[in-house]
Amino acid sequence: MNPTLSDYKTQELQGIETLPMSSGDWMIDRRLAALQRFETLGFPDRRSEAWRYTSVEALLEQGFVAPAKAQQRDRDHEIQRHLLELAAVGRLVFIDGQFMAELSVYPSEGVRVTSLRAAMANGDRQVLEAVGSLSGLGDDGFAALNLAGFYDGAVIQIDPDIRLDAPMELLHLSTAGAEGRKLPTRQLILMGRGSKAELIERFVSEDRQSRYFNHQVVEISLAEQASLSHKRIQMESRQAYHLSDLHIALQSKAEYSGVMASMGGCWSRTFITNRFKQPDAHCELDGLYLVDDGQLADFHLDVDHQVPNCSSGETFKGILRGSGRAVFDGLIQVGKGAQKSEAHLHNANLMLSRQAEVDTKPQLMILADDVVCSHGTSVGQLDDQAIFYLRSRGLDEQQARALLCQGFLAEIVEKFEHQALIESLNNHMNFVVSTETESSHESVG
Amino acid sequence: MLAIKNLTASVDGKEILRGVDLQVEPGEVHAIMGPNGSGKSTLAHILAGRDGYTVSSGEVRYLGEDLLQLEVEERAQKGLFLAMQYPVELPGVNNMSFLREAMNAMRKARGEPEIDTLSFMKQVKEKARQVKLDEKLLKRSVNAGFSGGEKKRNEILQMAMLEPKLAILDETDSGLDIDALRTVADGVNRLRSKERGMIVVTHYQRLLDYIHPDKVHVLANGRIVRSGGKDLALQLEARGYGWLLEEAAA
Numbered sequence: 258m259n260p261t262l263s264d265y266k267t268q269e270l271q272g273i274e275t276l277p278m279s280s281g282d283w284m285i286d287r288r289l290a291a292l293q294r295f296e297t298l299g300f301p302d303r304r305s306e307a308w309r310y311t312s313v314e315a316l317l318e319q320g321f322v323a324p325a326k327a328q329q330r331d332r333d334h335e336i337q338r339h340l341l342e343l344a345a346v347g348r349l350v351f352i353d354g355q356f357m358a359e360l361s362v363y364p365s366e367g368v369r370v371t372s373l374r375a376a377m378a379n380g381d382r383q384v385l386e387a388v389g390s391l392s393g394l395g396d397d398g399f400a401a402l403n404l405a406g407f408y409d410g411a412v413i414q415i416d417p418d419i420r421l422d423a424p425m426e427l428l429h430l431s432t433a434g435a436e437g438r439k440l441p442t443r444q445l446i447l448m449g450r451g452s453k454a455e456l457i458e459r460f461v462s463e464d465r466q467s468r469y470f471n472h473q474v475v476e477i478s479l480a481e482q483a484s485l486s487h488k489r490i491q492m493e494s495r496q497a498y499h500l501s502d503l504h505i506a507l508q509s510k511a512e513y514s515g516v517m518a519s520m521g522g523c524w525s526r527t528f529i530t531n532r533f534k535q536p537d538a539h540c541e542l543d544g545l546y547l548v549d550d551g552q553l554a555d556f557h558l559d560v561d562h563q564v565p566n567c568s569s570g571e572t573f574k575g576i577l578r579g580s581g582r583a584v585f586d587g588l589i590q591v592g593k594g595a596q597k598s599e600a601h602l603h604n605a606n607l608m609l610s611r612q613a614e615v616d617t618k619p620q621l622m623i624l625a626d627d628v629v630c631s632h633g634t635s636v637g638q639l640d641d642q643a644i645f646y647l648r649s650r651g652l653d654e655q656q657a658r659a660l661l662c663q664g665f666l667a668e669i670v671e672k673f674e675h676q677a678l679i680e681s682l683n684n685h686m687n688f689v690v691s692t693e694t695e696s697s698h699e700s701v702g
Numbered sequence: 703m704l705a706i707k708n709l710t711a712s713v714d715g716k717e718i719l720r721g722v723d724l725q726v727e728p729g730e731v732h733a734i735m736g737p738n739g740s741g742k743s744t745l746a747h748i749l750a751g752r753d754g755y756t757v758s759s760g761e762v763r764y765l766g767e768d769l770l771q772l773e774v775e776e777r778a779q780k781g782l783f784l785a786m787q788y789p790v791e792l793p794g795v796n797n798m799s800f801l802r803e804a805m806n807a808m809r810k811a812r813g814e815p816e817i818d819t820l821s822f823m824k825q826v827k828e829k830a831r832q833v834k835l836d837e838k839l840l841k842r843s844v845n846a847g848f849s850g851g852e853k854k855r856n857e858i859l860q861m862a863m864l865e866p867k868l869a870i871l872d873e874t875d876s877g878l879d880i881d882a883l884r885t886v887a888d889g890v891n892r893l894r895s896k897e898r899g900m901i902v903v904t905h906y907q908r909l910l911d912y913i914h915p916d917k918v919h920v921l922a923n924g925r926i927v928r929s930g931g932k933d934l935a936l937q938l939e940a941r942g943y944g945w946l947l948e949e950a951a952a
Contacts, residue, residue, distance in 0.1 A: 646790040648774040649750050649783075650800075650860065651807035660803065664794030664843070 259317045262299055266292060269406050272323035276408055277378040284377065284385055288405045294394045295401035307397065307528075310584040310616040311555045316498050316524055321439040321470040324354060324408060336360055339430055339461050341677040347425040353432055354440030354471070355409050367419030367452075373410040373443060384412050388445055391476040391504040400502055403441045403474045410443035413456075417449035417480070424455035424488075424675070431462045431493065435469035444475045448483040448511075455486040457678070462494035462521070470498040477503065479511035481535070486514050488673055492685055493521040495552070501527045507567075509535035516672040517544035519554040520685055526555040533595075536566040544573045545669040547686055548581030548613070555584040560600065562625075563592040568599035574669050575606050576662055576686075577613035585617040589632070593624045602632040607639065607665050609658075659688035703728050703899050704749075704769075704868055709760035710924075711748055718744045720924035721760065726868065731900040733910055733935060736921035737943045742903045743787060745921070746872040749901075750784035751777050764868070779811035781867030785857040785874050792844035797856070800844050801826060801863055808864060829862045833889045851882035858889035868899045875909040887912030907939035922947050 260268075273288050300317060301308040336350060347363030349356065349370060356372035363370050376384040388410075394401045415421070427444070448454060460471060471493060479485055493499055499522045505513055519525045531540045546554035560569045575583045589600045606615045619632040639661050647657035663670075663683065673679050704726040711719040718741045726732055736742050748755050749762065751774035762769040765780060772780070792800070806816045830837055835855040845853050854874055861869055871890065875883055890913050894900070902913055910918075910932065918934040919926045922943065927950040928934065938946075 640790075643790050643792055645752055645774060646786070646792070647800075647804075649752075649778055649786075650804040650864070651775055651778040651811065652803060653773075653775050653807070656803065656807065660795055660800070661792070664792055667794030667796075667843075 291401045291404035298398040301397040346423040353435040354442045367416040369414040371412045407441045412445040414447045415452040418451045420453040427458040429460045439470040441472045446477045450480040451482045458489040460491045468496040473501045475503045477505045481508045482510045484512040489517045497522045499525040503529040505531040507538035511538045514541035519546040528557040530559040533567040540569040542571045546575040550579035553582045558587040562595040562598040566597045570601045578609045580612040583615045587619045591623040596627045598628045600630045604634045606636045662688045705763040726899045729896045731915045733915035733918045740921045741924045783866030785871040787873040789853040791846045850877040870901045
C-alpha cells in the first residue's frame with residue numbers, strides 16, 4: 258500500500274529532527290510551514306493540467322524513505338572514473354545528495370560556495386533565508402515537501418563583474434547507498450550584476466540498476482547584465498526517479514541559456530519556470546530526451562513575459578524507442594505590457610517504434626499586440642529516402658539509422674559545446690545497438 | 703561488367719520498363735537519353751536498389767553476380783554508385799563525417815583498415831577543390847540548404863572519393879547553369895578510366911558536349927529503341943525524339 262500523507266508527514270518530521278539545528282527555531286518553523294503546505298496540497302494527480310500526462314503513482318508506490326544520516330566517506334578514488342576531461346575552474350561534488358567538501362574545489366576569488374548543510378550547522382540565516390525565495394512552496398506538493406525535507410545542497414554566489422572563463426561543474430553522483438531513498442536537495446545560484454559563468458550539472462549513477470528518487474529544486478537569479486550558460490545532463494540509473502524544478506529570474510539585460518538532456522531514469526520530469534523581472538533580458542531553453550522501454554521523460558516549461566523587450570527561445574527534440582514515453586508541455590505567456598517581446602517554441606519528436614508515445618503541447622498565450630512569436634511541433638519517423646541515400650553510399654541500415662538519429666539531435670547536442678560532454682552524450686545514446694533491437698521490433702509488428 | 707537482359711519492371715502496377723537490354727564493359731561510357739517518362743530514372747533506381755519497383759522479368763548481372771539479389775549497401779560496397787537527380791538533404795549529418803563513414807564502410811567490406819585522418823583530409827580537400835565545392839560546405843550538414851549546383855557537385859565529390867567501378871549519373875545535368883555543368887562534366891571526365899564503366903542518364907544532349915560517350919541509347923516507352931555512337935545524340939539534338947518514337951511505334 259502507498260504511504261498516506263500523514264505517513265509522509267511523520268517521516269518528514271523524523272527527518273527534520275536529524276538535521277543540524279543551529280539555525281534555530283526559525284528554520285524549523287519554515288520547514289513545518291512547508292510541511293503543512295504539503296499536507297494541504299497533497300500529491301498531484303492527473304486532474305491537474307500540469308500532471309495530466311504523467312502519473313506519480315509509480316513513484317509513490319516505491320515508498321522512498323528519507324536519506325540515511327550523513328556519513329564520512331573517502332571516495333576519491335571512485336569519483337575519478339565519473340569525471341570528464343573538462344577544463345573547469347571548479348567542481349562541486351555531491352554523493353547521494355550530500356555535498357562533499359573535501360572533493361570539491363572552486364575559485365576563491367569572486368565566487369562563494371556554501372553548502373546548505375554547513376549553513377544549517379552554522380546558523381547562517383542570511384544564506385538560508387534566500388532558499389525558497391524564487392521557488393516559493395509551489396502548487397503541486399513536491400516543492401513544499403522538498404523545502405520541508407531538503408538536507409543539503411549548495412548556494413553559489415558570483416560577485417558582480419566576476420567573469421569566469423571556464424565552466425564550474427556540479428557532479429551529482431548516486432551510489433548503491435542511495436537505494437530505496439529519496440534525495441531532496443536544493444541549489445541556489447545568485448549571480449551579481451555583470452557577472453558571467455557557465456555551470457555544468459551532471460547526474461550519474463555508480464550502479465546502473467539502483468533505485469532512488471533524486472529531487473532537485475534549483476533557483477537561479479541573474480542580476481542586471483549577468484549571463485549564465487547552464488548545461489544539465491541527466492544520465493541516472495534506469496531504475497531511478499528524477500524530479501527537477503528550476504526557477505529562473507532575470508533582471509534587465511540578463512542572459513540565461515540552458516540546455517538539458519534527459520536520458521536516464523525510469524521516470525524523469527523537469528519543470529522550468531522563467532520570469533523576466535525587467536526588460537531587455539533573454540532566456541534560451543533547449544533540450545533533448547531519449548527514452549526506451551520503461552522510461553518516461555517529461556519537460557514542462559513556463560516562460561512568462563510580463564515586461565517589454567525580452568526574448569525567449571525553446572527548442573526541444575526527442576527520440577523515442579521501444580515503449581518509451583515522453584511529455585512536452587511548453588507554455589509561453591506574453592502579457593499586455595510585454596510589447597516587443599520575441600518568443601519561439603519548438604518541439605520535434607522522432608518515433609522509432611509503434612509502441613512509443615509522446616504527448617506534446619506547445620502553447621502561446623499572447624495578450625500584447627506588437628510581438629514576434631512562433632510555435633510548432635512535429636512527430637515523425639526516419640525518412641526512407643534518407644535511409645536509401647545513406648545505404649546507397651555503402652552504410653548498412655543500422656549505421657544509416659544511427660547517423661540519422663544523431664543528425665536529428667545534433668543541433669541540441671552541439672549546444673553542450675565541450676567535446677567531453679558531446680562524446681559522453683553520443684556514447685550514452687548508442688544508437689547503433691538500439692536500432693538493432695528496433696528492427697527486430699518492427700519485424701514482429 | 704553490367705549485363706541487363708529483357709528487364710521488365712512496374713511501379714504500383716504500372717509497367718515502366720518493358721524489356722530493356724543493355725551491356726556495359728569496363729572503360730565504356732554509355733549515355734541513356736529519352737523523353738520524360740520514358741523510364742530512364744526508373745532504370746537507374748532499380749540498378750541502385752531503391753524499393754518501390756517490381757521487377758517482373760529479366761535479369762541484371764553485375765560483375766558476375768545477380769545484382770537484383772543484393773542489398774542496396776552491398777551494391778554500393780561492390781562499387782556501384784548512383785549520382786542522384788535529387789540528392790537528399792540530411793540535416794544534422796556532417797558532410798565530412800558522412801563521407802568518411804561511407805569510405806570506411808566500403809573499406810570494411812573489402813577487408814581494408816579504416817582510412818587515416820590525415821590522408822582522408824588531404825583527399826577530400828583536393829577533390830572538393832577539383833569539383834569547385836566550397837570547403838565550407840564540407841563542414842555543413844549533407845546537402846542541407848545547398849543550391850542545386852552545390853548538391854550536384856557534392857554528388858560528384860562523393861563519387862570521386864568512393865571511386866566506384868560502375869557509376870550511374872541520373873540527370874546530373876538537370877538544373878545546372880553552364881559553368882556548373884562544365885565543372886560537373888570535368889569531374890566525371892577525370893574519373894574516366896579503363897577499369898570504370900559509366901552510365902550517363904540525361905534528357906538533353908548538352909551534357910554530352912562535355913562528356914563524350916562511347917555509346918548512346920534512346921529509351922522510349924520502357925524500351926531501348928535505338929543505340930548508336932555519339933552521332934545519335936547530335937541527331938536527337940537536331941530532330942528531337944518524335945521521329946524515333948514514330949519509328950518505334952511503326
